[in-house]
Amino acid sequence: DxxxxxxxxxxxxxxxxxxxxxxxxxxxxxxxxxxxxxxGLGLRLIYFSYDVKMKEKGDIPEGYSVSREKKERFSLIxxxxxxxxxxxxxxxxxxxxxxEQFFGPGTRLTVL
Amino acid sequence: xxxxxxxxxxxxxxxxIVQINCTYQTSGFNGLFWYQQHAGEAPTFLSYNVLDGLExxxxxxxFLSRSKGYSYLLLKExxxxxxxxxxxxxxxxxxxxxxxxxxxxxVSS
Numbered sequence: 675d676x677x678x679x680x681x682x683x684x685x686x687x688x689x690x691x692x693x694x695x696x697x698x699x700x701x702x703x704x705x706x707x708x709x710x711x712x713x714g715l716g717l718r719l720i721y722f723s724y725d726v727k728m729k730e731k732g733d734i735p736e737g738y739s740v741s742r743e744k745k746e747r748f749s750l751i752x753x754x755x756x757x758x759x760x761x762x763x764x765x766x767x768x769x770x771x772x773x774e775q776f777f778g779p780g781t782r783l784t785v786l
Numbered sequence: 787x788x789x790x791x792x793x794x795x796x797x798x799x800x801x802x803i804v805q806i807n808c809t810y811q812t813s814g815f816n817g818l819f820w821y822q823q824h825a826g827e828a829p830t831f832l833s834y835n836v837l838d839g840l841e842x843x844x845x846x847x848x849f850l851s852r853s854k855g856y857s858y859l860l861l862k863e864x865x866x867x868x869x870x871x872x873x874x875x876x877x878x879x880x881x882x883x884x885x886x887x888x889x890x891x892x893v894s895s
Contacts (some may be wrong), residue, residue, distance in 0.1 A: 676862065715884060716887035717829070717873065725883060732882065772817055772836075777828035 677701070678778035680765055686784045693752040695781050696743075696751065697765030705768040708740060710761040717764065723748055724771070747786035755785045788812045790886035792874050796893045798864050806859045806872050806889045814879020817856070820848050820859045821873040829873055832859070861891075869893045 681696035691756040695721065707722040709732075719732030721740040729740050737759060748767075752759055753781050766775040798804040805816045810818070817836040821829035835841055835850035835857060847860040861868055871888040878884060 709885075714887065717875075717885040719882055719884075722882045730882075771882075774819065774831040774834060775829075775883065777830070779828050 677730050678712050678767055680778040680781050681765075682781050682786075683779060684782050687752075687755050688786055689756060691755050691785075693750075693755050693783065693785075695750040695752075695763055695765075697748045697767075698746055699748075699767040699776070701734055701767060701769070701776065702745065703767035703769045703776075704745070704775075705773070706742065706769065707735070707766040707768070708738075708748065708750045709764045709766065710734070710759075711764055711780075720750065729747065732747065745770070755783075757785050759783065760785045770779060788876075788884050790870075790874055790876055790884060792886045792889045794887070795890045795892070797894065800864055800866060800893060800895050802864050803860065803862050804864060804891065806861075806891065807858070807872075808857045808874035808886060810855050810857070810874070810876045810886075812855075812876050812878040812884065815852060816877040816879060818850055818857050819846075819875040819883065820876070821875065822855075823871045823873060825846060825870070832872075864893050866893050866895065 678699045684761045708720045709717045723742045764780045765778040768775045792808045822831040823829040833848040840849045845862045873888045874886040
């Protein structure tokens with residue numbers, strides 16, 4: 675059974691804190707993605723990665739960075755959290771660019 | 787630019803048929819996906835179309851017309867559990883999947 679896991683379901687952080695969101699997949703997928711989902715705005719791509727140590731900016735990369743040191747793990751980093759980064763964060767993985775994406779359960783992040 | 791449009795909300799009754807439309811304008815086209823997302827949960831894959839025509843999978847079918855930049859998801863014999871958001875997503879050339887804002891479907895008895 676395919677699985678994408680995220681480190682936390684709920685997270686509360688203070689403005690200015692550095693925040694790490696971890697995502698792990700056990701399907702040996704090459705491609706991994708980070709999205710945020712906000713009411714009325716849908717799913718928006720932050721960063722994606724097609725291979726280890728490789729990253730590409732999505733539609734809204736400002737304020738975020740990523741790390742992919744191992745094939746199964748893709749981390750999203752908020753260098754200095756701000757209140758406008760309060761959102762649901764979803765990680766996904768896919769085999770190949772045309773492959774269906776499998777999503778993790780999401781992390782609801784609140785920045786106070 | 788890249789754009790995907792789908793209705794924001796739809797309502798239907800149990801047992802009915804509903805069609806959720808999606809129109810898109812993208813730079814190149816490498817396929818169209820439909821995902822289902824229940825409230826508070828992650829999206830799950832429903833269908834993938836890359837060639838024109840209808841793909842049927844049980845109560846759900848998805849149609850694609852590449853020349854018209856148009857797709858629809860057809861849900862038959864609606865059940866209460868079909869109440870969810872339905873996301874249309876297009877894979878353009880050279881970049882990652884782009885999602886529409888989703889259509890929230892409410893099924894009533």
